[in-house]
Amino acid sequence: MREGVGATAPAGRPGRGRRPGARESILDAIRASEPLSRVELAKITGLTEAAVSMTVRRLLEEGLVVETGRTPTGGKPRTLLQLDPNARLSVGVHLDEDATTYVLTGQTGGVISRLARPAPLGDDPDAILRALAADIDTLLAGSGVDPARCLGVGIVWPGPHSGGLPADETLPHLRGLRGDELGSRLSEATGWPVLVENDATAAAVGEYWVARVGPDQAFAALYMGGGIGAGIVVEGRAMRGSHASAGEFGHLCLEVFGPECWCGSRGCLEVLAGPRMVVTAARDDRVAAAEAGLDLTQPLRSVTSDFGAVARAARAGAPHCRALLESSARYVAAAAESVVNLLDIDLVVLTGPGFAAASAIYGPAITRRLAAADARTWHRNVTVTVSLAAATASATGAAALVLQSHLRA
Amino acid sequence: MREGVGATAPAGRPGRGRRPGARESILDAIRASEPLSRVELAKITGLTEAAVSMTVRRLLEEGLVVETGRTPTGGKPRTLLQLDPNARLSVGVHLDEDATTYVLTGQTGGVISRLARPAPLGDDPDAILRALAADIDTLLAGSGVDPARCLGVGIVWPGPHSGGLPADETLPHLRGLRGDELGSRLSEATGWPVLVENDATAAAVGEYWVARVGPDQAFAALYMGGGIGAGIVVEGRAMRGSHASAGEFGHLCLEVFGPECWCGSRGCLEVLAGPRMVVTAARDDRVAAAEAGLDLTQPLRSVTSDFGAVARAARAGAPHCRALLESSARYVAAAAESVVNLLDIDLVVLTGPGFAAASAIYGPAITRRLAAADARTWHRNVTVTVSLAAATASATGAAALVLQSHLRA
DNA sequence: TAGCATTCTTAAGCAACTGAACGAAGTCCG
DNA sequence: CGGACTTCGTTCAGTTGCTTAAGAATGCTA
Incomplete structure (x- = not known):
């Protein structure tokens, strides 16, 4: 179970030659x-x-x-x-609580075509897998490209321990499926090799690919969707850790005796300042809720979309929403600083729908937090940027995973 | 400046063959x-x-x-x-504020002989370098081994950004020297290739070597000396980051709006619970100071030795000292949890003189902190151990660096 | 058109590794 | 006690991927 998550079905020439090369x-x-x-x-x-x-x-x-x-x-x-951008193709899928997004990308990571479906795709794993396979076929067929050039499929899902939400709160219809099972079954259904990854790591690989990050840069992609995670790429390789669950940025501790987190620990970033907490706080604050136009008569449905509403309100000048985000950003910034200090990272990229909506607040907060110690002590000059396609980073990242895997073979 | 810190003088065949191999x-x-x-x-x-x-x-x-x-x-x-343990030898040097330690190790990392000098070795860089070279010669000559088998010298020093102390507070006589300068000049003086590293990373590599950690384990060595640092080894490679200053465990943020740290940021582990803070707190608490036998008439000299005194007192049952360490341990444990979560690490080793003295308190604290979320969420089963030779880990680690470099050529 | 600077190609050679058959060193069983 | 069997290790020919060294291509300049 090392070397990336997931399953590669017909792929991988076995012994043959294949040195680093x-x-x-x-x-x-x-x-x-x-x-x-x-x-x-x-x-x-x-x-x-x-x-x-x-x-x-x-x-x-x-x-x-x-x-x-x-x-x-x-x-x-x-x-x-x-x-040649079109010499190789790859399909990226982002399976989310709100929607399922497909992208077809070329060898350079550029998006050739895309497809979106409202979630859920079905009521049980089998139906979902069939729907996925059918959509992938549709995407390829509708793009007028030669399917033989397709290298495979990358898929991102809020599986076990992804993005900072308890596994059993997301995608109930796929509950109980492990990442590698999803991979092998989808591979069976589509006939392509399938790589499974979490949102943050995929987004990091995607950014590495699309933004032409050099292999000498140590970089971290912070991903905010329904939760917060980090994808870390060092020396051109994604860090996945021993059990493929590295990057739990949302569970950095920022308050030793802080409130209990659903993970079982205390004071995690997720529970202090994660998007779910921002949304909850907005719903608890009548003014903020009104600013963001949240419908309080309904129970909380999608953290991502409600967070987006809060961020839009803040951008439009709504003071309560802005204050909520500023407060969250201070925590995120401190956590980002921890990661930068721990891993000596020199490029931080903000990505995912959360940061896409609110990067104007989080970006400067991180830069500010890093500046003080950098000037006094480290002299590192860390770059903080926003991904160009932050909102769809996971799907393009999933596709990039497949491309990437063809360079490490 | 990638690929490890420091200088390798006559080493490294350039193009010739030398594939990963x-x-x-x-x-x-x-x-x-x-x-x-x-x-x-x-x-x-x-x-x-x-x-x-x-x-x-x-x-x-x-x-x-x-x-x-x-x-x-x-x-x-x-x-x-x-x-064959004796087929290859390597020398490790630990340049500390208190003392300079030399070890000669064999190929398996076992110590063949050692030598210690009280610091400082001289009044200016040249004198120190001469003394170092002379001591290394003495060590080799006195051990009755064939110097031709020696692969080189590894040296650990509290250089810029090491161990969590401001650079200009340690080793005043070497102030202003950069790591690579120290390396190349020592290499010149001794005729051996020299690798320079910080204490935590060296200790991690040493532990990796001596404790037979497999290349499939992601592991972190937490090092407490005059400060706190972490050495991180993933897939058999030490993570050094973009500017060779990775592992700043002491500057993980544990309190977003906490007290200012000398690094320029706020709420760092170092300033909340680092060994210097423990010692300072002990000196401020008359009871604790008495328990540990600290001489309050003198200004604080060595964090390491005073911390050792506090730890000894705590082991002997002194309640105030114990409370101080317990309090520090809770912070360290939370930081350790952050690292484990971020990098999906499954082996944490405590090392360095600080943990050597107080592992009985810090070890269980970390284990306890990890247990809750592990049971509820991650199911990782992280192992927390104490290095077998924690007190001298840096010196043996420095030697292991040289051995290690012969496997990555 | 000759000279020059640079880029790219070709040809010969070497070292590392693979595949497959073979030799070596034991156990087991009649 | 001898032969079949099992597993370990070696030998040898062949392939691959690179290096070194020499040469061909291409454009600028005088």
Whole structure:
């Protein structure tokens, strides 16, 4: 159960050759900093120019890479290489409490087409799996692409220990299914290799891929959806921990004797300042609830969408909503600082629907919190950014997982 | 500046061959679970039996590995292989505010001989470096070993951002020296490759080595000396972060609006419950100070030794000292839980002089804190142990760094 | 058009690893 | 006591992936 979560059905050439290899290094280098010439690749990867040349030829023949233009030099101009975005495809699925989102991405992580369904997809696991497989087929068929180019499917779901909610509060119809079971059954149903991941790690990998993060950067993606999690990528590898449940950012302790959390501990970020708490606080505060237009006659349905409403209100200037978010942000910022200090991270990316809605408050709060100690002590210059497609980060991230897995083979 | 801190002087064959390689995998497998036979090695490493056979022959010829006995099977008995402890040597140095400790270890991390000097070794960097070089020579000469077998020197020092103390409060005579400068100059002075590391990471690597931690375990070594730090080893690799300052466990935030820390932030573990704070609190409490026999007429000299006095008093039953440590332990436990949750760690080792003295209090506190959420939610079964040689972990860890670097080449 | 700088390719060689057959060293059983 | 059986380890030929070294391509400049 190491090496990523989930199941890979027909994938993975077994013994055959497959050493760490030039091929992977070259593809990764191009991904991170295309366009590149062969000599530049040789410098970056440490390979010989000869080796690069041969490997690149094979990549060109396979169509994974294309030559695009040339730059003048003192002598023979360099021919620049880029990934062919359409040479490889991959499908990402985000199974959420509110909706199910599908994206089809190319090799560079760019979205080719997408599809959304209101949740739930069915009443029992079998029905859901059938619906998933059918939707994936629809997506591929409707995009007019060659399915043979599809590498596989990545799926993100609020499975056991994901995103900071107790497992049995989300997706009741899939209750009791383990991640690897979901993977293998979906793989059976679709015929593609399937990778299963949690939202935060997937979003991190997606960001790593799409935002061209270099393998030398240690970076963390903070993901806010129905809960808060972190995806951590160091040296180009996602940290998943011993039982594939790393990144429980929401269960960093910020108050040793704080209120009890559903996880069983005390003072977790989740229970002090998680989105669920923000929404609950907004519902308890008549003014805030009115500002955000929350319907108090109904029981709380979707943390994500209610949080979005609070964030919209705050952006529009509503003082109570803004205060709630500012307060939450101070806790999140302190937790982010802890992660940065613990892992010496130099890039923090905010992503997920929560931060998509409220990054204007959380981003500066984190930057501010980091600034003091950074100036006095660490001199690290941490970058805090917002993902370009924060709202759909999980789905594109799920797709990127599949791409990523083809560089580590 | 990636790939470990510090300087390696004559080391590292550049391009030549040196792929990740069978040799390293095999040595690491034997390290982690010796004794092993060739077939077992093939299974563990995934290499062919043929490849194992050839590689092992070379290792036998070089004397790195020896055959030790055989186990009966259904057919031909297996011949067991072990590392020859004396085939390779390495020197570890721990430069501390109180003393300088040297150890000479064999290939398995066992200490062959040791040497201690009261600090300081001199009044300026040059004198200190000369003294270090001379002591290392003395250690090697006095141990009657072949210096040619020595792989190099590892050195741990409270350099910039180490152990949780402001850089300019420790080792005033080396003030202003950067880690890599210390490394290259010591390498020049001794003629050996030198690796520089912080106390916690070194201790973690040492523990990884000596305690035969497998590369599949994610583990963290919490180190308490003059401050608190953490060394984190995942997939057999120490996490050093982007600027080699990962592991700042002492600057996890446990109180968002807590007291200001010297680092510039607020509510850090260090300032709430670090050893310096324990000692300060003990000096402020007449009863506790008396229990521990602290000399209040003198200004605070060594955090480490005063903390040791408090811990001894607590072990002897002194209630005030015990209360101080219990209180500190609750904070440390919460921080440990944060790390475990964030990185999905399944082995926590307490080490360093601080925990050596007070593990009886901190160990159970951590176990207790982890238990609640583990039972309710994570079901991880984290092991919390105390290093066997916690008091000298840094020095042996420094030596292990050098050994370790020969498996990653 | 010759010279030059640089990029990329080709050809020969080496080292590591795989696959498959073979030798070695025991147990078990008639 | 000898032969079948089992499991461990080795040998040998073949493949792969890279390196080194030399050479071809391509454009600029004089």
